[in-house]
Amino acid sequence: MSNLTDLTIASARAGLDAGDFSARELAAAHIAAMAEHKTLNTFITETPERALADADAADARRAAGQVASALDGVPIAMKDLFCTEGVRSTAGSHILEPFVPPYESTVSAKLKAGGSVMLGKANLDEFAMGSANITSYYGPVTNPWVAGNGDNRQRVPGGSSGGSAAAVAARIAIAATGTDTGGSIRQPASFCGIVGMKPTYGRCSRWGIVAFASSLDQAGPMTRTVEDAAIMLQVMAGHDPKDSTSAPYDTPNFSEKLRSGVKGLKIGVPREYRVDGMPAEIDSVWQQGADWLRDLGAEVVEISLPHTKYALPTYYIIAPAEASSNLARYDGVRYGLRVPGNDLKEMYENTRAEGFGAEVKRRIMIGTYVLSAGYYDAYYIKAQKVRSLILRDFTSAFEKVDAILTPTAPSAAFALGEKQDDPVQMYLNDVFTVPASMAGLPAISVPGGLSAEGLPLGLHLIGKPFDEVTLFQVAQALEDAAGFEARPAGY
């Protein structure tokens, strides 16, 4: 029997089906790992009792021959942006510190119904705003990876789904949920050497997920293999009438073409992603990825996405604009933190001043500014126009190619404390992931190799809208070719 915390979803299922171990044993092993690696701060709220109860129920179902899904009995971490019934849901913010929802988000409800075992609520950047998981009110998350060159500085796990990524990389959870607004699944996946997948906007319901930027937010799986990502998304996805932006489409079998290879597929490499000052090792892992796909029989062609350079600045108008409005509900009146004041206005000011961290305040202010009378046209309207141009770039590119290959992030995981004083430097982390977000496209980060320092680097694939099947197909080929076996030392 292999180490229980080393399993994938697929191998855990096989083991459970074969009776090699029980869901309770599997849960207990992960609960132990969670306790052992507490210093990584991957969880805001741990739910070991709930996990054991979930596991017992899974064992009972399996014994009765009523396995609920491929995730039945599989221990997962739930990003603390998903509202979970009866379990505190903080969004990484002080303002929601006491908040226990009386409802379950659609995605977490599907995972629950599918029999997954919830270990706890994973740490994240406050309201999913951040790229290093350092904005959480509950403290930063530590990346289990350290450089292999004697530089022992703690590394950030990326963000905002940093707790989820670190927990999966550190073998605390077999898989985790993430949410991605501009790269919040894919960039931490790249930093932590795991697979992170953002589906097409509308594929997963947003109902019950604390909103950051409604037109961009999308839930997705974070796993150690491409196959696991496909399996997990299968359970998470589906039309939800409670979310008006949820796509009214049937969910395809995401694993259908995992073993089909890439022969005959066309893979685009966008020239505009070769940005100034890009580290050579990022360029070389990208080149390596293209070579692998070519070697496997895909045709790799250079494409142009001319408006790429406008994606990040545009994102930092639209996302804060929506956030400034979405976060208005945290006012101390009905739930969450309330800091009293002498009148209503003072109560608002005190509550929001104390309840929100600096990065959240910064984005609320940016968003409020760009929506203000006199600035709206110059910023918000302009940004929306650019957004349609970005989408048009992709639409025409996809007339020629089946998927697009880019690096996931412009660097490997940086040290805790780096880039912390320069928000723009921090925002640049998402330069490669944001364009797909703006266009609502499915995208995935797959470990491509290690940096010179021995830290993981991700490769990023972007697919056609609602064509996750092809995206997984290419990602699987890339994963096979990369043969990424490295793991953080000591995990």
Next chain:
Amino acid sequence: MAELLEHPKLLKGDSGEWEIVIGLEVHAQVISNAKLFSGAPIAFGAEPNTQVSLVDAAFPGMLPVLNEHCVEQAVLTGLGINGTVNKYSRFDRKNYFYADLPQGYQISQFEFPIVTGGFVDVEPEGEVPKRIGVTRLHVEQDAGKSIHDQHPTQSYIDLNRSGTALMEIVSEPDMRSGEQATAYLTKLRQVLRYLGTCDGNMDQGSMRCDINVSVRHPGDELGTRCEVKNVNSIRFVRQAIEYEARRQIRLIENGGTVVQETRLYDPSKGETRSMRSKEDAHDYRYFPDPDLLPLRLEDEYIERIRAGMPELPDAKRARFVADYGISDYDAWVMTADQDTADFFEGVVKGRDAKLATNWITGDYFAYLNREGFDVTNAPIGGQKLGGLVDLISDNTISGRIAKDVFEAMIESGKDAAAIVEEKGLVQITDTGAIEAMIDDVIAKNQDKLEQYRSGKDKLFGFFVGQVMKATQGKANPAMVNQLLKPKLDG
């Protein structure tokens, strides 16, 4: 009848005459099964915070889903006020903080309303009819309620109303008098009630009105306007306009200038007072709600709603005049609301329309007023009234006896026919019997006969009275008149 004014009276000031310019924004609560974006019910008068879903209370991660019935109601209303239903409309967020606005924004339609254009034809009191333009109709969420009088230092919040669907109907600045504004509101309310899209109860807050008022010398450019908020009765609308117009005139004539601001009407003092100036006005930071898709309507959908539209008051009134031959005034009265119109048609159909109308507008409405009933709940309903009218029409009873029968009906609740039967009130229409009665009366009043014949024509009435008295009113009055004349004349 006094002549109708072509133009409303101008207000007199020291610097000449002033014209009032008025535009109205009406918020009409949509009659619906549930709120605009949540499945929560909307019963009026329910215990506080019992009609609230997680969406209405803006819990984290909650999302709006458009209630299609509310859209249908808005489309119906748009058609009813002769507007253009837009096949593309969009929901925007209007951002501001208030304790009874859980989301921190109201979902409304800013740039692309569901209905544009339209008009309402009105008949202001004492003035000629006028057409008032409608700029737009859009759909939006209502806020909750803050309750400030339950605790010395704190306010209570009731979210029952939060998220309820409203239609905001914005008029053009086409009105020039309080009478016109009143007529517009009354007519709009009547149309909404006919359509069944808003109950129009201003006292319950399901129809509310903001008034934009400015003044100018006739022919001048538009003056600076003030918005008077939340006027909750039609009577107050007129008072608020008159107060506000005079305040502005006084201000200007004393060398001041009107500042654009929002004012509140205080009905207890009959005055408006400043609420916030333009400088304090919110920057609502409108932007398209990313939680909702644009609303796209098909032609067939709009046409299907148009086909199901009820007959509206103006058309009904014209038809009543044409079909039943009643006066325009009576038709106006009978079409005041859908229930009255239905009641009227129920009574009139197949009967002498003029006779029936006289009965409805006369004794019957007097009865409703006296007893505090309306046409839908009165114990004496249309069928019973129709039965009475039938007895008059077929000469079973006279109009005079009918009044007594009607009173007996009210008292006993019995049908007219039963009462007539019971009390033996059947009209005497036998010529011989009436002639015998006349002869008897003449025989007893020879002196009066002499006087009549010597020129005192008026005594004719005396003889009629005597004959009726002798028959306890049961003689057919027309026959009495007809038979009496030749006998008196000799």
